[in-house]
Amino acid sequence: MAVEASYCRLCQASCGVMVDVTDNRVGTILGDPDNLLSEGYSCPKGRRVGDLMNGPERLTAAMRRLGSQHTPIPVDEAVSEIGDKITRIIADHGPDSVAMFMGTQHHFATLTDPFARAWFKATGSRKLFSTMTIDQSAKWVATKRIGEYLGGRQSFSSSDVWLLAGTNPLVSLNGGNGDGPIMHNPYAALRAARRRGLTLIVIDPRKTETSNRADLHLRPRPGTDAVVFAGLLNVILGEDLHDQAFCASYVDGIEQLRTAVAPVTPDFVETVSGIGRDELIVAARMFAAGPRGMVSTGTGICMGPHSNATEHLATALNVVCGRYLREGEVAGSTGVLGRPVPARAAVALPDRTWESGYHSRSGAGLLYGQLPSGTLCDEILTPGPDRVRALIVSGGNPMLALPDHARVRTAMQQLDLLVTIDSRLSETAELAHYVIAPTMMYERADNSVSMERFFSKPFAMQTKALVPAPGGVIEDWQFFYRLARDQGYELRVAGNQVNMHSEPRSEDLLAMMASKGRVDLADVAASAHGVIAPSDVSLVAPALPDETDNRLDILPHDVALELNTALADSGHSTEFPMSLIVQRMREVMNSLGTAVAGLPKYPRNPAQMNPGDLAALDLHTGSGITITSAHGSIDAVAQADPSIPPGVVAISHGWSGTRDGALGANVNELTTTSAQIQTINSMPMLTSVPVRVSGTGQFTEPVD
Ligand SMILES: Nc1nc2c(c(=O)[nH]1)N[C@H]1C(S)=C(S)[C@@H](COP(=O)(O)OP(=O)(O)OC[C@H]3O[C@@H](n4cnc5c(=O)[nH]c(N)nc54)[C@H](O)[C@@H]3O)O[C@H]1N2
Ligand SMILES: Nc1nc2c(c(=O)[nH]1)N[C@H]1C(S)=C(S)[C@@H](COP(=O)(O)OP(=O)(O)OC[C@H]3O[C@@H](n4cnc5c(=O)[nH]c(N)nc54)[C@H](O)[C@@H]3O)O[C@H]1N2
Ligand code: SF4
Ligand SMILES: [Mo]
DSSP states (O other): OEEEEEEOOSSTTOOEEEEEEETTEEEEEEEOTTOTTTTTOOOHHHHTHHHHHHSTTBOOBOEEEETTEEEEOOHHHHHHHHHHHHHHHHHHHOGGGEEEEEOGGGSSSTTHHHHHHHHHHHHTOOEEEEGGGGTTTHHHHHHHHHOEETTOBOOGGGOSEEEEESOOHHHHOOOTTTTOOOOSSHHHHHHHHHHTTOEEEEEOSSOOTTGGGOSEEEOOOTTOHHHHHHHHHHHHHHTTOSOHHHHHHHEEOHHHHHHHHTTOOHHHHHHHHOOOHHHHHHHHHHHHHOSSOOEEEOHHHHTSTTHHHHHHHHHHHHHHTTOBOOTTSBOOOOOSSSOOOOOEEOEEOOOOGGGSSOBOTTSOBOBTTBOOGGGHHHHHHSOSTTOOOEEEEESOOHHHHSSOHHHHHHHHHHOSEEEEEOSBOOHHHHHOSEEEOBOOGGGSOEEGGGTGGGOSSSEEOEEOOSSOOOTBOBOHHHHHHHHHHHHTOOOEETTEEOOSSSOOOHHHHHHHHTTTSSSOHHHHHTOTTOEEOOOOOOBOEEOOGGGTTOOEESSOHHHHHHHHHHHHOOOOOSSSOEEEEEOOOTTOBTTBSTTSTTOSSSTTOOEEEOHHHHHHTTOOTTEEEEEEESSOEEEEEEEEOTTSOTTEEEEOSSOOOGGGTSSSOOGGGTOOSSSSOOTTTOOOOOSSEEEEEEEEEEEOOOOO
16 A cells, blocks of 8 residues: 555645555545645545545446447547537538537646637637536626726735625635635634634625634625625725725726615615624724725625626725735735736726627627526527537536526437536436546646646645556546547647647646746656745736726626616515525535435435424424425425524535435526526526425435
């Protein structure tokens, strides 16, 4: 047996681990106490990756489906058949009949994304989708509508106050869009920050691991956050607590914002959200006092009703309080293995890419080069010449991730070609014509260049493969490379022409990806526990001459309209009086891990409810319940939980439905893309969904 240092690539946190390797198999995995980023931390799902790699679910060969049966096939035969089919579909129907969906696990192997995108670009299609547009793309929308300050954000490590809204990083390690502040050794990081004096404010209807450590916990009714943020802005602007110098230099529209939020008094906030008027005022003053520190949000905000307006207002709080680095300050650290991005005290103007250029058949424009995943089913199902007929899914499971489960199934079944690259026969793979089995994390070399923008320190790590891969698997990037080669495409990756005649080695490609940084990859590779780059003392530079007049647009016209709509929305429904909210499970990564024996604390994805609500329905932990929304209904098992406020049902996504006789309640049988969709990113409402709950008369013995 050997114990090898490496790092976990199941989520963005990239924790250092020590892995027992016996007989070429991954055994026990523990956090690496000497890892310079994660300092020994690991989570239950990361420690069970061996079960994902060696367990009964693991695919060790590519599969081809005939009827409902998948049978193993040599991977190169699969790639060649897929290439022929795609080439024919493009010849018959044009490039836009091919789409790619990039899932969560697409992002954690450094070489996957550049090769997948290079192949996709070569097809000529514009139908690129990812989970971001069913996740926190309100952050993309806010950035593009406000504009971007290029000096960088204030960091968690030197802040006096932080406001976390709709995020529970002690469980999720939420990276957001690069703004997740507590991702590494999270309990210790938060403890250390509070010890040095950080004030933590949390906005979350539930009591959570994170809110339990907050100085102030505001508990709004789900879905009322737009009003809460407007109220915070009203207090701050009303009392002139904002950063007037920053606003004068970099922001347009402060007076319009002041007028727009003026009706949102603390009393109004109390009526709508249930947060006490005095508490709101205290929170606003606490945040404004800073002097340093930001708001950051998560899925509780970005999946709610009015999510784009709410995220916009959260960003506005950072902007009006000037929580960005100024000219001459030490810049945030970028570019350890990757190319450094110089910081300037300047504004990049708003960039409404979705308003011009390409629009898809569903009317959507491009956001960061992507179409909204909320429109993927329309793209497949609406008849017409550029209908999507072939879909490549990379490291995702859209069958469970996308709203309106029944419609997603219809759409997937409608495709002429569905290919997924997945290490198990996921719900999406079950419908796929081909499943490509990829290497899993400890079977491949990797480095941290693709994750470093999430890191709290200027850290870099490289790992070799610890165990050999099963014979029938290839690396994700190799699939895209070989597909491109078979289709006769030339690829460019990271500015370099890829040799299409002789397949490159992963190690050489990884070195190429890490060649623009300020540390030498050889030094990184020689350090089993990662390296911290020497401190970067570059300062925030002045604006370029042609940028000095650029201003952030704090209240664009469409945001003002969305704010008015949000303020007028009572959210109350007599037919569906309860509110279904999102929450993540510590032991499960989206749909991955639900089937690992003994891993999820509660099997079958229970619906957590306030004990008083359950008692009122004459139900208790273990009672069978039916949850009904305007769009569907599911059966679930109730779990009494005093951390859930009255009127709320909290349940995780990623589980397949009980109606199929399978594992546990699938929330996406309750959600839809046909109502309450945001403009621009077509983001559906996945939290604060109006539901009603009734007992089924059945009972399951509780686990705890
Ligand atoms: N263990 C684990 N970690 C994960 C994942 C996982 O599945 N499991 N998934 C990963 C992924 S893909 C993502 S995107 C991130 C997400 O990371 P987070 O956004 O931090 O996800 P959650 O931990 O669910 O936290 C969301 C919080 O929002 C609260 N909330 C729900 N509705 C509302 C509301 O209306 N208003 C407010 N203010 N709060 C609300 C919930 O109570 C919950 O505490 O996590 C990542 N990390
Ligand atoms: N109702 C509701 N719906 C939601 C959410 C919610 O909170 N509520 N959350 C949304 C969010 S934030 C997200 S990110 C999405 C998640 O949506 P997805 O990213 O589509 O779902 P995952 O379950 O993370 O899918 C990852 C897949 O990758 C596979 N995999 C594991 N390792 C590898 C590997 O090395 N290579 C490859 N190629 N594949 C691998 C896994 O087996 C798994 O099937 O769901 C969204 N949907
Ligand atoms: S938090 Fe867990 S899943 Fe994420 S990298 Fe660390 S050990 Fe892996
Ligand atoms: Mo996500």
